[in-house]
Amino acid sequence: MAHIDVLDLPLVLLSNRGPVSFDRDASGRTVNRGAGGLVSALAGLAEHLEDAVWVCGAATEEDAAVAREATGQALLVQTHPIPHLVDPRFGDAVPDGPAIKVRMVVTDPAAYADFYSIWSNPILWFVQHGLYGRSLSPVLTQAEHDAFENGYVVVNRAYADAVADEVRARGGKALVLLQDYHFYLVAEHVRQQCPDVVLTHFVHIPWPGPDEWRVLPADIRERLLTGLLGSDVVGFHTRRYARNFVLCAGELLGLPTDLDALTITVGDRTVRARYYPISVDPAALDTTLASEQVNAHVAMLRYIFLDEDRQLMLRVDRTDPSKNVVRGFLAFGTLLEQHPELVGKVSFLALLQPSRTDVPEYADYIALIGGVVAEINAKYTKEGRQPIDLRMVEDFPLAVAAYSICDVLVVNAIADGMNLVAKEVAVVNRRGGVLALSETAGAHEELGEFAVTLHPFDIQQMADAFYTALTMPLEERHRRLAAAAEQVRTHDVARWLGDQLTDLRRIAGFA
Ligand code: GDG
Numbered sequence: 001m002a003h004i005d006v007l008d009l010p011l012v013l014l015s016n017r018g019p020v021s022f023d024r025d026a027s028g029r030t031v032n033r034g035a036g037g038l039v040s041a042l043a044g045l046a047e048h049l050e051d052a053v054w055v056c057g058a059a060t061e062e063d064a065a066v067a068r069e070a071t072g073q074a075l076l077v078q079t080h081p082i083p084h085l086v087d088p089r090f091g092d093a094v095p096d097g098p099a100i101k102v103r104m105v106v107t108d109p110a111a112y113a114d115f116y117s118i119w120s121n122p123i124l125w126f127v128q129h130g131l132y133g134r135s136l137s138p139v140l141t142q143a144e145h146d147a148f149e150n151g152y153v154v155v156n157r158a159y160a161d162a163v164a165d166e167v168r169a170r171g172g173k174a175l176v177l178l179q180d181y182h183f184y185l186v187a188e189h190v191r192q193q194c195p196d197v198v199l200t201h202f203v204h205i206p207w208p209g210p211d212e213w214r215v216l217p218a219d220i221r222e223r224l225l226t227g228l229l230g231s232d233v234v235g236f237h238t239r240r241y242a243r244n245f246v247l248c249a250g251e252l253l254g255l256p257t258d259l260d261a262l263t264i265t266v267g268d269r270t271v272r273a274r275y276y277p278i279s280v281d282p283a284a285l286d287t288t289l290a291s292e293q294v295n296a297h298v299a300m301l302r303y304i305f306l307d308e309d310r311q312l313m314l315r316v317d318r319t320d321p322s323k324n325v326v327r328g329f330l331a332f333g334t335l336l337e338q339h340p341e342l343v344g345k346v347s348f349l350a351l352l353q354p355s356r357t358d359v360p361e362y363a364d365y366i367a368l369i370g371g372v373v374a375e376i377n378a379k380y381t382k383e384g385r386q387p388i389d390l391r392m393v394e395d396f397p398l399a400v401a402a403y404s405i406c407d408v409l410v411v412n413a414i415a416d417g418m419n420l421v422a423k424e425v426a427v428v429n430r431r432g433g434v435l436a437l438s439e440t441a442g443a444h445e446e447l448g449e450f451a452v453t454l455h456p457f458d459i460q461q462m463a464d465a466f467y468t469a470l471t472m473p474l475e476e477r478h479r480r481l482a483a484a485a486e487q488v489r490t491h492d493v494a495r496w497l498g499d500q501l502t503d504l505r506r507i508a509g510f511a
Contacts, residue, residue, distance in 0.1 A: 312402075
């Protein structure tokens, strides 16, 4: 992946999940590298820059133990080939491979629970994905108000203090990259302590318009917005989200805005809303696709799903209500009802990763998914073949294998910041796979013209779109896939990061 060689200023990153996590087994302390495109992209950058530090939450008990032993200071962690701590107190003193400075923040467990399991998920997640039915939810009581003050605010302050501490340790001026909906109050606190920072807050999930935000009490939504406006740049995946943010600043805070320039005036500062569509690392995906593990999975999946002229539909999602799994299966049921010739010919493989099962809405959603799958399988099983193969698994090589051989990828999210699965399939599919893509997934802004568009609430429309995708001439399928792959390969995750850093350096006066 391409790297930025010179930033001219030190770099401070903040995300809830960090680049490494510690655990303990029989042999003692173990270190695991974080997975996923975002962590790899940021880790690639942080490994490359000597004066970078990554502030993150202590996610495990062992993380908290390590953080306490380091008395809250940053630690050097070698990431390759074998991840381990590099510190005279813990073993090696000098890294002999890429390493990252990591500062893990430990907060009071009760405050963290209010911050994470009440405000970040579900409340902010539900507001921003439009998941509340509104006639009966949300119900905000004193408990939610308390959880905001004693959880979200307290934890945000603790992380902001850690970021500010690292900025001060670097002379008070640094490029700061904050990630996601957990930390809307951080930018303002950091700027108060370090007025010379140059700061981007990137929001990975959709940003809805002002009326959606009116679900939250006025003082809370105003504090969230004001917190974010401590940034120089607030980054989103799409232009639509960036516009919505500017609209919110104008309507909910009464600030002067320019919708064409996507800017907001805050006192004597200009805050820019920008869009940087996140992407994948195509080279890493190519390597994964070529691995023995993936090849073995491909052979198994072909044997199960693709003998003779059979076809495979696929979805890969966390079991999150925003992913709209239940309606996706209802649409598949409609497809089979209206096109009985497809029964026994088309399978739908769903690889679902259980997610946030401590949140009641998520646990209930898994039960609903199980119910609808049972119903469709009972109705349309033919010669022992069940039409839906539902697997609750965490297995990335299996997902990549399925990406490479599916005929149709289904992404019918109610709302999705971007959706990386669609981009991954565009890169690794070798079968002329058709993207069936929700118009409300961020990825639709870039890939919609190569996809079959889904309307996530319209079961009949989705069933018709599935039929169009399954019966599309092969040549057309390959043409669309090649165009989608080209778009993703030329707009990879390195570019996502590079564009943000270029803008920050410009704001800091270096470019
Ligand atoms: C949020 C936003 C935005 C798949 N199976 C496994 C596995 N995966 C990988 C996928 C993909 C990732 O997980 C899921 O990313 P998505 O983007 O599709 O969705 P969210 O998790 O909701 O991500 C989203 C994203 O942040 C980035 O900004 O695009 O809109 O909601 O890469 O291939 N990963 C592991 N095991 C699996 O079995 N570890």
